[in-house]
Amino acid sequence: MEFSSNPVVLLHKVSIFQDVNTILSEVTCTIEKGEFVYLVGRTGSGKSSLLKTLYGDLPLKIGTAQVAGFNIHSLTWNQVPFLRRKIGIVFQDFQLLFDRTVAENLKFVLKATGWNDKSRVKNRISEVLMRVGLDSVANKMPHQLSGGEQQRVVIARALLNEPVILFADEPTGNLDPDVTHGIMDLFQEINNSGTAVLMATHNHHILKRYPRRILKCERGRVLDSAREEFTLIDGF
Numbered sequence: 001m002e003f004s005s006n007p008v009v010l011l012h013k014v015s016i017f018q019d020v021n022t023i024l025s026e027v028t029c030t031i032e033k034g035e036f037v038y039l040v041g042r043t044g045s046g047k048s049s050l051l052k053t054l055y056g057d058l059p060l061k062i063g064t065a066q067v068a069g070f071n072i073h074s075l076t077w078n079q080v081p082f083l084r085r086k087i088g089i090v091f092q093d094f095q096l097l098f099d100r101t102v103a104e105n106l107k108f109v110l111k112a113t114g115w116n117d118k119s120r121v122k123n124r125i126s127e128v129l130m131r132v133g134l135d136s137v138a139n140k141m142p143h144q145l146s147g148g149e150q151q152r153v154v155i156a157r158a159l160l161n162e163p164v165i166l167f168a169d170e171p172t173g174n175l176d177p178d179v180t181h182g183i184m185d186l187f188q189e190i191n192n193s194g195t196a197v198l199m200a201t202h203n204h205h206i207l208k209r210y211p212r213r214i215l216k217c218e219r220g221r222v223l224d225s226a227r228e229e230f231t232l233i234d235g236f
């Protein structure tokens, strides 16, 4: 596969900390535009900490990192919303606002990211819901939807601002196998249309069925299947 020379994620000698503990060190890798990469590793190995650093939730103290053109090392809190407009984030626990409709959940994000024109907002909400195969749920409350449908709404929310990359932290962790495949197909389709994806997962069936490049957190380092061979046996 050919990539542009303009990576969406570029890490050089990054160390990741939680409190005073070093979780990962010497992390150097790039993710290119339109690439799909898995992030695996045992529980507690640092996957979420790495993702949090990339989306500006955990300050970067050592090393250099660029995400969607933003320098993460020098990112200030008031720049974080601008970074978030260029990326999409999908969590395991859907994190929808349960006291408002699907459309209102999406509108909330659009308003917060500077969309003021009512008809553009309405059109964009229809577009993203259509994109995730849920064009008829705009006026439903999240609790009226299945788990898989709720996760599709979360993915729709992540797509609102046409991100260059989606960061997904165990996005199928709460879903049945059948529903998981539907969500994975959706991620593949989104990726095929040019959005990069970095997905943390514990699900080895996913890795087998949709094989892609893998980053593995192991003993404080990040191994990269594009550079070296490693076993996945203890990766879950």
Ligand SMILES: Nc1ncnc2c1ncn2[C@@H]1O[C@H](COP(=O)(O)OP(=O)(O)OP(=O)(O)O)[C@@H](O)[C@H]1O
Pocket (backbone or CB within 6 Å): 018, 019, 023, 041, 042, 043, 044, 045, 046, 047, 048, 049, 050, 217
């Ligand atoms: N907010 C926090 N404060 C202090 N330590 C934390 C915090 N969050 C995570 N840690 C610690 O950092 C280490 C890495 O955790 P992290 O959540 O990044 O791992 P993970 O690979 O995502 O795990 P899992 O697969 O269970 O989600 C663990 O030792 C964890 O206990």
